[in-house]
Amino acid sequence: MLRKRWFRWLIPGLNIKRWLALYSLGVGLLIIGISLLFNYQWLSYIEDIVLAYSYSLTGYYNYNVLILVGTILIVIAALLILLGTSKVIKTIIRAVLPDPSSKVSDIIFQNIRLDKGPKIVVIGGGTGLSNLLRGLKDHTSNLSAIVTVADDGGSSGRLREDFKMIAPGDLRNCLVALAEQEGVMENLFRYRFDGDNELSGHSFGNLFITALAQVYDGDVEEALEAASKLLRVRGRVIPSSTEFIQLSAELVDGTIVNGESNIPHSGQAIKRVFSTPALPKPEGAALQAIDEADVIILGPGSLYTSIIPNLLTDKIADHVRASKANKIYIANVMTQPGETLGYSLADHVQAIIDHSGVGIVDTVLANDGPLPIQMVEQYSAVGSEPMAIDSKRLQEMGIRTVRATLISQEKPAVHDPERLGKVLMDIIYAMKSDMEPRVLEYYLRRADH
Known part of the structure; x- marks a missing residue:
């Protein structure tokens, strides 16, 4: 041999x-x-x-x-x-090499630098999570994305029902975001079939992950590992649980809304969310990643349908609270209609604490970059407002607030991945030196940010 x-x-x-x-x-x-x-x-x-x-x-x-x-x-x-x-x-x-034109020395030094980066665990789902991963993958390869799997809408929902598996949509987005080079594979994984047929509306990436799961006898973790190798992913994408989960919400009037995709359209304020089964079994890899993390990040993303659902999984919130890592919550730029209408930043954090316990967050990162008036007016028309940062209330809760410009002029309503990644890494290294939030904010306002 x-x-x-x-x-x-x-x-x-x-x-x-x-x-x-x-x-x-x-x-x-x-x-x-x-x-x-x-x-x-x-x-x-x-x-x-x-x-x-x-x-x-x-x-x-x-x-x-x-x-x-x-x-x-x-x-x-x-x-x-x-x-x-x-x-x-x-x-x-x-x-x-992913790119034949790349210099070997650059690749070697880059990989060495990324391997020495901090161990970061990101918990969430949706577009916010994939944006964050794009910004962080250029700073460390020790990334673990713990992703919500209760999505029951669109292509993910159909595949979930047909194959009784976890929703592949957010997993797919995270894999593409962590790929060494996004390009053809990104377009391919995002491609949606149109027309009037059984494939209509399905994403190729969702079908690919579903097919891999079937090849590995329903083992989604093995399927994700195989997809990660194909895409040359930096880090790991881990479902918070592989159980078939239904997310439900109890509204302030006592009404129960079933299904993640239905919750934002309830028309009333949310009192709490819960899952069926209660306390789904967690993935062992997710708990191990949390235990070994230097930093744990919650968000950005939908509060009740992307972030909190992960924390409802058995033992995940317990392990996050018990971790000695810094725990950072990244606030959305705008509030979300149907979920957080009228919420301040402290209201977001309080909702997380109500579902997961005190100690789940110790630092909040919020955008204080100026928003275009025209954009604010457009979003206000659909019930979305700029996030109100009530630092004093957060301080009373024992949580420090760090403000920085996290948006770009091109897409001011969402975080800019590159800017967000750089600011986060500065915060992570500053925390090691116990830098005061005010000093850190002054540092983050430099021209290169």
């Missing part, structure tokens, strides 16, 4: 044999050079040739020529060995 593996390197077309030969030549010259320096007798015939040539040029035998020739051969050998080794490594690495 080992022989077969070794001979694979000699298959024509790999462009490796020539560099191995060059490397071997370098080693051979190195041996000869060292031998000449130390005057080994078995190389006397080479010495004779060198000395005879020296005599023909100078008229006498100059033994210093041997030292000079040996030194030259060693230098040439060293250069050949370095060149051969470099070419072999580049040939192997380029075979697995």
